[in-house]
Amino acid sequence: xxxxxxxxxxxxxxxxxxxxxxxxxxxxxxxxxxxxxxxxxxxxxxxxxxxxxxxxxxxxxxxxxxxxxxxxxxxxxxxxxxxxxxxxxxxxxxxxxxxxxxxxxxxxxxxxxxxxxxxxxxxxxxxxxxxxxxxxxxxxxxxxxxxxxxxxxxxxxxxxxxxxxxxxxxxxxxxxxxxxxxxxxxxxxxxxxxxxxxxxxxxxxxxxxxxxxxxxxxxxxxxxxxxxxxxxxxxxxxxxxxxxxxxxxxxxxxxxxxxxxxxxxxxxxxxxxxxxxxxxxxxxxxxxxxxxxxxxxxxxxxxxxxxxxxxxxxxxxxxxxxxxxxxxxxxxxxxxxxxxxxxxxxxxxxxxxxxxxxxxxxxxxxxxxxxxxxxxxxxxxxxxxxxxxxxxxxxxxxxxxxxxxxxxxxxxxxxxxxxxxxxxxxxxxxxxxxxxxxxxxxxxxxxxxxxxxxxxxxxxxxxxxxxxxxxxxxxxxxxxxxxxxxxxxxxxxxxxxxxxxxxxxxxxxxxxxxxxxxxxxxxxxxxxxxxxxxxxxxxxxxxxxxxxxxxxxxxxxxxxxxxxxxxxxxxxxxxxxxxxxxxxxxxxxxxxxxxxxxxxxxxxxxxxxxxxxxxxxxxxxxx
Numbered sequence: 001x002x003x004x005x006x007x008x009x010x011x012x013x014x015x016x017x018x019x020x021x022x023x024x025x026x027x028x029x030x031x032x033x034x035x036x037x038x039x040x041x042x043x044x045x046x047x048x049x050x051x052x053x054x055x056x057x058x059x060x061x062x063x064x065x066x067x068x069x070x071x072x073x074x075x076x077x078x079x080x081x082x083x084x085x086x087x088x089x090x091x092x093x094x095x096x097x098x099x100x101x102x103x104x105x106x107x108x109x110x111x112x113x114x115x116x117x118x119x120x121x122x123x124x125x126x127x128x129x130x131x132x133x134x135x136x137x138x139x140x141x142x143x144x145x146x147x148x149x150x151x152x153x154x155x156x157x158x159x160x161x162x163x164x165x166x167x168x169x170x171x172x173x174x175x176x177x178x179x180x181x182x183x184x185x186x187x188x189x190x191x192x193x194x195x196x197x198x199x200x201x202x203x204x205x206x207x208x209x210x211x212x213x214x215x216x217x218x219x220x221x222x223x224x225x226x227x228x229x230x231x232x233x234x235x236x237x238x239x240x241x242x243x244x245x246x247x248x249x250x251x252x253x254x255x256x257x258x259x260x261x262x263x264x265x266x267x268x269x270x271x272x273x274x275x276x277x278x279x280x281x282x283x284x285x286x287x288x289x290x291x292x293x294x295x296x297x298x299x300x301x302x303x304x305x306x307x308x309x310x311x312x313x314x315x316x317x318x319x320x321x322x323x324x325x326x327x328x329x330x331x332x333x334x335x336x337x338x339x340x341x342x343x344x345x346x347x348x349x350x351x352x353x354x355x356x357x358x359x360x361x362x363x364x365x366x367x368x369x370x371x372x373x374x375x376x377x378x379x380x381x382x383x384x385x386x387x388x389x390x391x392x393x394x395x396x397x398x399x400x401x402x403x404x405x406x407x408x409x410x411x412x413x414x415x416x417x418x419x420x421x422x423x424x425x426x427x428x429x430x431x432x433x434x435x436x437x438x439x440x441x442x443x444x445x446x447x448x449x450x451x452x453x454x455x456x457x458x459x460x461x462x463x464x465x466x467x468x469x470x471x472x473x474x475x476x477x478x479x480x481x482x483x484x485x486x487x488x489x490x491x492x493x494x495x496x497x498x499x500x501x502x503x504x505x506x507x508x509x510x511x512x513x514x515x516x517x518x519x520x521x522x523x524x525x526x527x528x529x530x531x532x533x534x535x536x537x538x539x540x541x542x543x544x545x546x547x548x549x550x551x552x553x554x555x556x557x558x559x560x561x562x563x564x565x566x567x568x569x570x571x572x573x574x575x576x577x578x579x580x581x582x583x584x585x586x587x588x589x590x591x592x593x594x595x596x597x598x599x600x601x602x603x604x605x606x607x608x609x610x611x612x613x614x615x616x617x618x619x620x621x622x623x
Contacts, residue, residue, distance in 0.1 A: 007329075031069040032521065035067070046356070047353065062336050062337055073111060076526070079121065080124060080404075088134070091448055115337075118323070134326060138324045145362055146318065150308045152273075152275070153273050167313070194273065202254050215229070216314060216388055218234065218239060221238070237353055242451070247408050252623070253622050261280070266598075269565065278358055282358025306376050313386070316386050316387065319389055340377075359613070404442050408508045409507040411501045412441070412510050414448070417515035419516075420481050420484075421481075426609045429610075434449070435473060436620070438472055447469070448501070454521045487517075489523050489527055493577075511580065524541070531564050532565055539552065568599050581596050
């Protein structure tokens, strides 16, 4: 075949393809698009993304013959709430800006207007309708799948509390935490747990689980069903005192589910009691949850058995329901199309798929694995329910407004590396992150600052945020890159400052360390934390993982970084102090961050200079 004949053949094939594509398009005609905002639990690859592909390929049409196309979009439940109120306020002058801002509306995001929304739980939607003063979301919600919120802990810890032979609940966690003996009161407790029980709690401003548990705690305290709570209950001194006493058990607050999952898979040195959903536990068993491992984010399986304890005071249902949006941008045909998509999701093949991801089906199909003890769940539970979905919106608003009154106060020292290697974007981002974190910290919290290079440069003495925020800002502004890295001197100073702060004895105290390198001046690592080998031998000296002296036990035996864990602070403190570590760039030693976090029940993370300010801001929400 000549070159000209080959060219003609190629062009012919191309034209045939174009004509065929045009014919298919003409046959299918225009489509009506259903944009479905859904929380992350629904947006795993096996669920909405796969369902939408299959639905779109099946050629479902409206009664007028228009093809239906579904576009699922991931959106945090709090974002769904904020954005719906914001967008309705933008299109309906009767919804004032003040009313929108009163419930925490965010600015506009690059999300297409929704036809349908599915937050993790229904109380977000009643909040939307209440705040907007109109039914922005049709109250006739359709449950797609459900799950239960309970207390997840390690099997051995649950057994210490008497599980499964007796009912266990929130009160047992409080009693254990208030017992000076802690885990020592349990004959079968393991030394690696430590004496102090560690309780984690997420942020109710953004976390559906924390919000639901908080509503449940108010219901328990008021001794009435959730649907009968009032704003008067939220302001009751006796009710608030019960919730406050529970919050006193919280070791520190975790800003999001990614970090909470990361703490769970890292083992009992990082936490003991977690309030999460059944599907979350199942995915941890299956190795499907993305967690932060050093500077990476990847799925990781549980390495120890964990179980869901269904609290005797009542478990909380999360109904992942679909609500059709009733707003100017939703047409009657889109409304009809949304109903067909909902019906499709409730058919048995999709319900079986939901169950495989750890959800309980919305229809009457028998429960099977993974809703079973093999995945830490009990299909016969719960026996008592606290339905946070039913909270009256005025009561919900009052409870959330009073969150800072019942949560533990915080104390934090920011320890910022200003060594020569931080020059440029790293230091600029660190400064921005510290400023943003301080802005978000509650005014009743204590905040201080240490900057360091080869020696400690500046200290801003610990004080209430309202008294120190501008001094911190000035010190951050003055910071210039110079010299070496006396990392452990600075961390130790940060611990001492946090411990000595004249705050509430139950305050969450911590140090947030920002560094891009390895210690090359000042004190050794063992001056900050106690270390132990993985076979439980004390490590007496450790100058650092890359030094010639290395890490050795009392006989002189050398241990590598892979064989070491942190087991506590080297210096005695009057209060527990957590060390949170942010390692910047490839030269940061994340194993140092790991042992600092292990030793104090905190967290560590690697980041790039590009993401640094956001990461630092997030770490500020632990307090």
